[in-house]
Amino acid sequence: MPTKEEAEEWKKQLVDNAEQQILNLTDSDKFKNYLNTVAKFHRYSARNIDLIYSQNPEATQIAGFKQWKNDFNRSVNKGEKSIRISAPIIKKLTPEEQQRLNTTEERAIVGYRYIPVFDIEQTHGAPVPNVNDFVKENLSDHKNVSNLYNELKNYLNENTDLKVSEQNLDAQKGVKGYFQPDTNEIVIGESQPDSALKLKTLYHEYAHSQLHGLTSEFRDRPREYKETQAEAVAYIAMQNIGVDTSEYSLGYVATWAQNKDVIHEALSEIQKVSNKVVDLSNELTEKLGLQQEKDNKITEKIEDIAKEKLVVKADNPVEAVKKLYNNNLQYAIQESYTLSDISEKEADYFRKTATWEDVADIEKSNNAIEALGHGYYADEYIERNDNNPHSANQSILKTNDPEHPTLSQQYKSLLNQLKEPDKNSQQTEKQLKQVRQNISEQTQSELQSFAKNTPTLKQPKIEHDEPTI
Numbered sequence: 001m002p003t004k005e006e007a008e009e010w011k012k013q014l015v016d017n018a019e020q021q022i023l024n025l026t027d028s029d030k031f032k033n034y035l036n037t038v039a040k041f042h043r044y045s046a047r048n049i050d051l052i053y054s055q056n057p058e059a060t061q062i063a064g065f066k067q068w069k070n071d072f073n074r075s076v077n078k079g080e081k082s083i084r085i086s087a088p089i090i091k092k093l094t095p096e097e098q099q100r101l102n103t104t105e106e107r108a109i110v111g112y113r114y115i116p117v118f119d120i121e122q123t124h125g126a127p128v129p130n131v132n133d134f135v136k137e138n139l140s141d142h143k144n145v146s147n148l149y150n151e152l153k154n155y156l157n158e159n160t161d162l163k164v165s166e167q168n169l170d171a172q173k174g175v176k177g178y179f180q181p182d183t184n185e186i187v188i189g190e191s192q193p194d195s196a197l198k199l200k201t202l203y204h205e206y207a208h209s210q211l212h213g214l215t216s217e218f219r220d221r222p223r224e225y226k227e228t229q230a231e232a233v234a235y236i237a238m239q240n241i242g243v244d245t246s247e248y249s250l251g252y253v254a255t256w257a258q259n260k261d262v263i264h265e266a267l268s269e270i271q272k273v274s275n276k277v278v279d280l281s282n283e284l285t286e287k288l289g290l291q292q293e294k295d296n297k298i299t300e301k302i303e304d305i306a307k308e309k310l311v312v313k314a315d316n317p318v319e320a321v322k323k324l325y326n327n328n329l330q331y332a333i334q335e336s337y338t339l340s341d342i343s344e345k346e347a348d349y350f351r352k353t354a355t356w357e358d359v360a361d362i363e364k365s366n367n368a369i370e371a372l373g374h375g376y377y378a379d380e381y382i383e384r385n386d387n388n389p390h391s392a393n394q395s396i397l398k399t400n401d402p403e404h405p406t407l408s409q410q411y412k413s414l415l416n417q418l419k420e421p422d423k424n425s426q427q428t429e430k431q432l433k434q435v436r437q438n439i440s441e442q443t444q445s446e447l448q449s450f451a452k453n454t455p456t457l458k459q460p461k462i463e464h465d466e467p468t469i
Helices: 004-023 028-040 046-055 065-072 095-101 131-138 142-159 195-211 223-240 260-287 302-308 317-324 329-336 344-353 356-365 393-399 407-418 425-453
Strands: 074-076 083-092 107-119 123-125 163-167 177-180 185-189 311-313 369-371 376-379
Touching (some): 004 046, 004 260, 028 046, 028 223, 028 260, 046 083, 046 260, 065 074, 065 123, 083 344, 107 356, 142 163, 142 195, 142 260, 177 195, 185 195, 195 223, 195 260, 223 260, 302 393, 311 317, 317 356, 317 369, 329 344, 329 356, 407 425
Parallel strands (some): 163 185
Antiparallel strands (some): 074 123, 177 185, 311 376, 369 376
């Protein structure tokens, strides 16, 4: 195990390498490669985007070793070198720690650790459907691009203080659109026949409205600076939906790279606005049905999940992780936290002080537990284990097993059979009568069990109305 000094030097080298890669963004092509990483990992922090870009700029989808195996049915190739990203260490604070940190918050990030992840190209196994692939395929249809453009325009008009309109801009040669700060208005050239170009222009002008409006702290930037920022946001947005961006020019970055503080500030501003644009675009493409495979909507059914992952029934994440880890807190701490990346003293401290709430927080921050409907939660890091007494897998699979249909499913099937002229209706009616009897007995049994478990709940007294003459 490395010494604390060696671990600190390794972490410093990791950050220094990322910093150097950012300072090397001196031309349009390098800058576009960086923006490609932003587009693919827009939900990640700026620090982690820089770390991913510096270690593997071609990465497209990352996950941990166990996550690839349990959640995607893929295995990491032998000998692959991991990408390291930063993950928060969150814990419940004691009163003494709250006082020391001068906070009233119950939980806090008390540090960061560098966890290993791998790109999809470093793995092999089952194919991984990507929503953006379907968006790209659907947007190859000109009509769908027009629909997305109109949906975005309508959304901005109806849900923001911006006014978006189309006007004839032919008299202003080369102008495809503009943002007017004093009226908070975006104008798009109406004569542009290419819907993709209209959409890109709307993304560009929307970026101006968010970064360079009258109340923006960045409104006084040089014109070239502002144009490159807006174009960078449009580039990321178009990359996200799979529209060709090979012709984009982002030439002003050479000036940024001369100043370390300026380029970090510029990239941070771009990321904040592009995150908003990408999330909005994803929401609209989902609304328009563009995230569906053609003629085949992608769904994730609870019974399909139960075949692969451990599923429990829980009312909240804390209850879920308790059941997922079979009420073994020490095992949960060891599995949830990457204790090998911190000193033994720090690791021992976490083993002694971390709570179930801390485990739930770290699992949520890693997107490891998910609400799957009906109060079910699944953990992508925990291998399927039907011996877990809290596992709901077998009951889910039995409920949806065609070889063992429920009484309700039997009843519906028999009703449908009665409608078929070739069926033996007398035999079917006899079976139907038996199923009705079984349903009645099951209902009575459930009611008796409910009454036994809730003795304080009394049946309301029914008052009969006096007969009227």
